[in-house]
Structures are given as structure tokens and as C-alpha cells.
Amino acid sequence: MTAPHPVSRLTEALSELAGAEVTLERPSDPEHGDYATNVALRLAATRGRPPRELAAEIAAEAVERGLVESAEAAGPGFVNLHVPDAWLAEGVREIVEAGDAFGSGSAETRERVQVEMVSANPTGPITVAHARNGAYGDSVARLLGFAGHEVEREYYYNDGGTQMERFHASVEALRRGEEPPEDGYHGAYVAELATLPGDPVPAMLEQMQATLERFRIHFDGWTLESEIEAEIPEAIALLDTFEEEAAVWARTSAHGDDKDRVLVRSDGEPTYFAKDAAYVRRKYARGFDRLIYVLGADHHGYVARLQALAEMLGHPRETLEVLIYQLVHLVEGGAAKKVSKRRGDVVFLDELLDTVGVDAARWFLVSRGHDQAIELDVDLAKERTQKNPVYYVQYAHARIAGILRNAGDDDVVAQSHEVGVATSLEREERELVKRLLEFPHVVVEATERRAPHALPTYAIRVADDFHRFYHHHRVLESEQRAFRLALCAATAHVIRRSLDLVGVEAPERM
């Protein structure tokens, strides 16, 4: 269950009062109060009453019950609510007490969730394209974990098949002093692998894993395609199948797919889809309640067939989620750059990390909506990233860390209990507190919509409000020292967590 926090308590009290579910928003115009609700507008039709009249009633009752300091009907029928300073001060105290747990535990039922991501075949280094997959998938995994689910990160790769044969052939050709085949792999990394003895795949995998760890993605499980192959027959036995023209088909069209799919070709070879089936079966057999696949837009055609597999195996199709993100397009000098790993003209993640660092890279790749295609200008990457808003947010955290250092041994948590009801707050303080109190809602939305980019957006707002507060008011040499220290500590918690959920660090100094 969602841990109660000030805004959720106020929302519930108002819902009870109105006899309908209330949602609170933060009006952009400060004249419209600290919070506002449109509940009267929504209720007007069904109750057959003018919205303004309903709004006025709700406003009066909210004040009567002591939920808010003042309230009034406004506009077409909004209820604008004003909360007292003491209410906000209490909110700060709760954030400081909750610490890094503030906003966590929103899951109504705890699930075992597997998130499969990246899953690039070991034919070359991790690229920025894979990195978007990882940055997105890992952030979703972090959000799910923060909500209270048990999350496992999974990497699946092909250790056989055509591409791997070409990869081996390319390395072997170089070892013989020949050029790699036309349809083989040509990057400089292939030549490096050729200088090492033995199978190049383990070395390649080791490098890829190191890159991913550097990118702060840790996988709990690595599954090889060859492990899955043996389980194909038992998976097929569980599916709805038929034979036609000497091939074995799955009746996926009866389960939401637009056509049936071949499992075993007429020459007796299982298809890739048969391996998918076996893999899905194994995942569920391992006890996961939910399977999440993170795939690029070029794989969106797989959604229906994967969900069909879940259904045929006896699981609700919604328990197999496919998260699709749009692709990363490389641009160089204003012109589109075609990405082909085999030609070697890609941007490797390690290069990007060497140039801009992990924080800027993760921020850049996850701060856009996953439904939005990303254009990465190779030339401008460095310059652009130095102006990356991630530093704006990190700087706010570093400033707070500086204040808390200068405060000495003060026990901020203990002091926050003494923050008086009589606290009189400045405008910048009120705005900052309200911003911090939004955090649990932002996290829930981001989690449910599988949209981690909401966190960077929110973190910028927090930093914005903090920098403004910092500029206008002193913390240490202030009569409000105790409250302001608590406010700083609360802000630090929220920034740190917002960044952590997308894999970005919050530095103590900059």
C-alpha cells in the first residue's frame, strides 16, 4: 500500500467529503491556491446541480472540517484550496523522517517481476542504441523495485545461429591474415579479438558486461539460447498447434496475433519463435508473476505473438508486457547516419561514457519519453552534454550537501520535530515544500506508465525551486534555521532518489 503522506491524506479527506474521488493539482497560477480540484465540475452533471454551487459547498465544508485554511469556488467550478504553513512544515518533517524511503512501497500487491533488456548478441560492443534500451529498462526496473516488487534483470543472448557463425568466421579470417567476409563483422574490435587465442565470444561478453556495469546496469541472470533449445519440445506440447505443409504452426491468430506462426519448419528445424515459446515457458515456470520485455521500435511486431504465447501457456496476456522505445538516430554534421554494427560505423557506449560520463549519458538517454525518437548528434554530443540539465540538478544537491556540512553535527531529524506550528514561511519555501510533496505521485505515475523520464523532468523542477529558495534566503544564519535545515535535508532526499531511480548519482561536491 502507498505509504500515506500529506497530499494523499488531504486527497482522501476531500474525497470522503465530496462523496467522489478527488484529484488534486497544483495550479500554475499562484492566485488559484496551493491546490485545486475539479471535482465539482465532474460531479455537476450527475448531481444535476450547477458546478459553482457544488464547488462553494465543498469549499465551505473543507474549511469547516479544518482540512485547509481557506477555500473558495473559482472559475467555472474549481475549488481552490489554501493550506496553512504548519501543514507544509509537518510535510517537511515527514519527508525527513521517511528519508530515502519517501515515496516508496506504492505496490498494492508485491509481484515477482522479470525485466529482460539489452540482450544484444555478443558480436560487438554495446552501442548507444543498446544503451537506450538499458537506460530505459533499468530505470523501469528501479521504479518497480522502489514500488516494492521483487525485480530480476535478465540478459538473453544467442550463442549460435547465423550471426554468430559470421562473427566467428570474421575473427578466424583475420587470424589467417585475410579480410573478413563481406557479410561478416569489420570493426576494429574484431581485429583486437583476433589477436586473442581461442573462442572470442567469452572475451566479447566480458567486455559487454563490463560496459553495462560501468553504465550501472547489473544483470541477475544471463540466459543462453542453447540452454533454451532443449526445452522447445515441452513448450510446443503446451501450445495450440496444427500441421500444414509439413510445418508445425502455433495458432497465435486465435490469441490476438494477426497471423499464425511457424514453430517447426518443413525441414524439421525449429524457428526462432519456437525458442521464444520455450523461453517464455521457462520464465513463467521460474515463478515470475510478470514478464517485461524491453524492445526497440523495430521489434514492435513481436508484441502480439509474445502475448499470444503467454495466453496459450495459461497466463493472462497482460502479465507479459512488451515495452517499446523509439530508436536512437545518429546524426553527424546535420546528416543522418545509418547505423550498422557490421560496417562498424556506430557509436559505442564506452566512447560516449569516455566523453560525457555516465551521469550525463544516462540522463540524456532516459530524459526523453520512450515513445520519442532520439537524435544524437555525434559531433555535438560533448558540447551539448556539458549543458546537460543533469548538472543543474546535481548542483542543487551539492549545494545542500555543503550547507549540511557547514551545519556541523546538528541532528536535522531531531530538530525537525521542534519546527513550530508557528512557522511563517516565505513564498520560495512554500513552493519548494509543495514541490517535494509531489514526489510520491510523480513516482507512482512514472511506475504505472513505465515512464521514467518523468523523474528527470520533476528533478529539474525541484532543483529550480531549490536554487530560487537558496538565492533568496539564508539557511544557517536564520531564525528559521531548524526548519530550513530540515527543508534542505528533505530536498536532498528527494533529489537523490529522483536521480537514483534513473541511475544518476547525486554528488556531495561539485
Place this chain on the structure above:
RNA sequence: GCGCCCGUAGCUCAGUGGACAGAGCGGCGGACUUCUAAUCCGCGGGUCGGAGGUUCGAAUCCUCCCGGGCGCACCA
């Protein structure tokens, strides 16, 4: 042809039913005897691709059109 995603400021993007549509970058002009100026303050900037529709209310939902990206295998 069919399916999925996108179209918002000069550029990169937030904003998925609420009040005059926002931020960063870029441009112009201000603010450091102060807990970090990687900051703050001000100015300029828009047919929210277009047309209909639903609604008290639409950038947001529905339909069509235009433009862009990605897919439509007995490949992996």
C-alpha cells in the same frame, strides 16, 4: 496496402481532459564583501502539422488528411 510510434518556441524536448501552453539550449540586458555564480533576475519568442467531431472545457479523446520514423518471413 496493413500495423505501431511521432509532429508543441529558431534548436532539443516536457506537458495524455482543466483556468493566460512550459523548460533547457541559443539571443539580449542585469545581479557575486554572502551557506558553492555549474546559480539567480528580467526581455524577446507559438496557426500545439491540418480539418472535422465529442465535451461545460481538447496540445491531450475519436475520425479523416498531410509529413517523418519503424515494422509487416518456414531470418535470427
